[in-house]
Amino acid sequence: xxxxxxxxxxxxxxxxxxxxxxxxxxxxxxxxxxxxxxxxxxxxxxxxxxxxxxxxxxxxxxxxxxxxxxxxxxxxxxxxxxxxxxxxxxxxxxxxxxxxxxxxxxxxxxxxxxxxxxxxxxxxxxxxxxxxxxxxxxxxxxxxxxxxxxxxxxxxxxxxxxxxxxxxxxxxxxxxxxxxxxxxxxxxxxxxxxxxxxxxxxxxxxxxxxxxxxxxxxxxxxxxxxxxxxxxxxxxxxxxxxxxxxxxxxxxxxxxxxxxxxxxxxxxxxxxxxxxxxxxxxxxxxxxxxxxxxxxxxxxxxxxxxxxxxxxxxxxxxxxxxxxxxxxxxxxxxxxxxxxxxxxxxxxxxxxxxxxxxxxxxxxxxxxxxxxxxxxxxxxxxxxxxxxxxxxxxxxxxxxxxxxxxxxxxxxxxxxxxxxxxxxxxxxxxxxxxxxxx
Ligand code: MEV
Numbered sequence: 001x002x003x004x005x006x007x008x009x010x011x012x013x014x015x016x017x018x019x020x021x022x023x024x025x026x027x028x029x030x031x032x033x034x035x036x037x038x039x040x041x042x043x044x045x046x047x048x049x050x051x052x053x054x055x056x057x058x059x060x061x062x063x064x065x066x067x068x069x070x071x072x073x074x075x076x077x078x079x080x081x082x083x084x085x086x087x088x089x090x091x092x093x094x095x096x097x098x099x100x101x102x103x104x105x106x107x108x109x110x111x112x113x114x115x116x117x118x119x120x121x122x123x124x125x126x127x128x129x130x131x132x133x134x135x136x137x138x139x140x141x142x143x144x145x146x147x148x149x150x151x152x153x154x155x156x157x158x159x160x161x162x163x164x165x166x167x168x169x170x171x172x173x174x175x176x177x178x179x180x181x182x183x184x185x186x187x188x189x190x191x192x193x194x195x196x197x198x199x200x201x202x203x204x205x206x207x208x209x210x211x212x213x214x215x216x217x218x219x220x221x222x223x224x225x226x227x228x229x230x231x232x233x234x235x236x237x238x239x240x241x242x243x244x245x246x247x248x249x250x251x252x253x254x255x256x257x258x259x260x261x262x263x264x265x266x267x268x269x270x271x272x273x274x275x276x277x278x279x280x281x282x283x284x285x286x287x288x289x290x291x292x293x294x295x296x297x298x299x300x301x302x303x304x305x306x307x308x309x310x311x312x313x314x315x316x317x318x319x320x321x322x323x324x325x326x327x328x329x330x331x332x333x334x335x336x337x338x339x340x341x342x343x344x345x346x347x348x349x350x351x352x353x354x355x356x357x358x359x360x361x362x363x364x365x366x367x368x369x370x371x372x373x374x375x376x377x378x379x380x381x382x383x384x385x386x387x388x389x390x391x392x393x394x395x396x397x398x399x400x401x402x403x404x405x406x407x408x409x410x411x412x413x414x415x416x417x418x419x420x421x422x423x424x425x426x427x428x429x430x431x432x433x434x435x436x437x438x
Contacts (some may be wrong), residue, residue, distance in 0.1 A: 006052055009324040014054050016100060021138040030053075039387065045343065059241070061289060064089035065351070068101025069368050077350040077371055078285035083279045084391035089369060096378075098137030102371065104364030110156055111333055113188040113224040115173040115196045121213030123162055126171065129208050137173070140198045141191045145327035148187060153178035155191065169216075173199065181359045183222055183293065183335035192222035224295040227303045228333045232359075235367035236327035237375070241319055248383040255324050257382040258317060262326075265313035272311050275300065275374070279314055279328065281325040282373030286366045290354070291347030297332055297366075304331045315374050328371040334362045393422035396424045408433065 002016065016030055022028040032055040037043040046052045051286050059079045067074040067137055077095075078086050078209050096102055119126055137158055138145075145154045157176040177188050196219045204214050244251040265275035280298060287294045305311055317326040336359050340347045351357065354365055380386045395416055399409050408430070415429060 001225050010047070010054060013052065013124050017054070019206040022042060024172045029129060042345070047079060049340070049343075055437055057289065061350075061375055062086035064093055064369070064372075066090065066097050066363075067368060067372070068097045069364060070103055071101065072355075074365065075353060075354075076286055076365060077289040077353055078282070078369070079288040079346075080281065080285035082281060083397055084390055085285060086336055087378075088389070088391065089282055089285075089372045090377040091378075092372035095375070096237050096372070099237065099243050102235055102237055102368040104233060106360050106363065107234055107329070108230040109177050110176045111184060111188065111224065112230070112231045113192045113222070115175075115199065115222045116201070116220040117196070117234075118167075118169040118216075118218045118220060119171055119172075119213070120169050120216035123164065123171075125208060125213075127160060127162075127301060129203070131207065133202055134158050136202055137195050137198050141194045142144050144187065144190050144194065148179065151180045153180040153184075158195075158224075159222045179333075179335075179359075181336045183296075183333055184336040187292075188224040189222065192224070194437075226299045226328065226333070228300055228331045229264065229304060229307070229361075230331075231333050232329060232331045232364040233367045234327055234329050235364060236325060237370045237371065238323055238325040241324045242321055246337055246379070247359035254379075255319055256380065258324075258326075258378055260376050261320065261382050262313055262315060262317045266316070266423075267310075267312070269311040272313050274303065274304055275377075276314050278377040279370040279374045282371075283330070283332075283366055286369045287334070289347070289350045290334070290336070290362060291344050291350070292334050292362075293339075293387045297334075300331050300333065304329075314370065326371070328374065330363075330366055330370060332363055334366065336362050348426060392404065392416075395421045395426060399430070402427065402430050404430065 002020075005013065005016070008016065018025070018028050035055045035058065037046065037056065043056075046056055050064060053414060059081055059153070063075050064074040064076050072116060076089065078089065080086065087328065136153060141155065148154045154177070155175060156178055157174075159174045161172040161174045173192075175188075175195065176194065177191070179187055203209060203217055241255045242251055244254050246254050249257070262275075265272045277368055280301065283297060283301070285296045287297050297326060301314060302311075304366065305314055314330060315326065315328045317324070319325075336351060336357055337343060341351060342348065354362065357365060364398050377386065380389055395412060397410065399412055404412070412426070412429070416426075419425065
């Protein structure tokens with residue numbers, strides 16, 4: 001155990017870690033140091049994003065070009081370590097660019113936060129009291145909401161919610177916010193904490209309640225909800241079934257198998273989890289590249305996916321009057337101002353690349369990345385199988401690990417064109433090529 005670790009310098013932190021846990025690893029310090037940035041200001045910036053930082057953790061920052069979204073062309077930045085995610089997105093982008101591109105629509109743009117509290121007095125009296133309290137809740141948060149209101153946002157609705165059927169004496173102030181282009185977590189949480197103070201103060205001050213009722217009020221917590229079903233975007237693609245030409249499969253059979261694959265994900269949680277994981281491959285990569293909170297996005301998507309009591313697919317597809325339609329409804333709260341957006345140079349770059357989108361625009365772009373990813377995965381799954389593409393990317397990872405030259409990589413691309421890629425097959429051919437014993 002150590003106390004005061006956070007107060008140590010970076011070097012001392014590393015020394016302590018190496019002495020305590022890594023004595024057998026003579027390279028440990030060098031491994032950490034090789035990721036330090038030589039630009040001291042840039043390094044300080046990264047150090048200060050978090051606490052107890054000892055190095056930087058790189059993720060590949062890739063770009064998937066050729067996305068047509070609502071008629072506009074985009075190259076989408078993606079920060080992701082899994083090989084084939086960016087390639088799959090780019091492939092789906094090109095496929096749909098020739099078939100009308102992607103469309104998006106915002107279906108809702110508000111977020112909720114709650115003051116969770118218990119009250120052992122008369123519930124009806126509390127409801128009546130809340131009617132007058134609402135005005136005061138808005139007044140007391142004016143200093144916080146004024147700026148947001150200038151930008152077109154602010155507090156939308158305030159409700160008292162009686163949850164006593166689920167937990168005795170449990171109520172909520174449920175507040176609905178529009179945070180415009182910011183994710184708004186700090187704004188929402190600050191407003192909620194002020195609501196709690198106002199509630200306590202006004203209830204204690206009122207003649208409406210007996211002393212016992214006043215004393216029974218207990219604020220449990222004030223926090224935004226990362227579940228944002230009213231902050232929702234739809235992304236979709238559509239084209240005549242006959243345009244779904246594929247060298248591996250007739251168009252109508254492709255549409256049939258594709259829709260069947262989605263139906264399976266709609267009713268089978270084992271498949272739905274993997275299906276949605278594929279969607280989140282695209283979603284998270286853009287969310288991370290643009291400096292947003294991928295944990296919040298993940299939590300929200302999965303809550304939504306099981307809103308009917310069974311975990312289900314986030315995407316859907318149908319054929320109607322000969323037209324194939326494939327869509328994703330994604331509840332997602334994003335920011336294009338605040339947070340990392342003006343601090344992290346790569347995040348700034350990513351947002352510029354995306355033409356400095358509003359939060360609503362970014363919701364659309366992220367949903368498109370998720371839909372494209374799901375399309376690419378399902379297209380492979382119902383035609384060639386997923387391993388063909390995956391193992392091709394994996395081949396390059398193995399060759400990189402082996403230190404293959406560019407010329408050797410070209411050789412292997414041809415060598416494995418008609419063979420199944422496996423780790424041992426690559427290693428053994430590599431050693432044969434270099435004339436070593438296998
Ligand atoms: C792999 O990261 C994602 C997939 O498994 C998604 C899917 O099965 O739909 C390919």
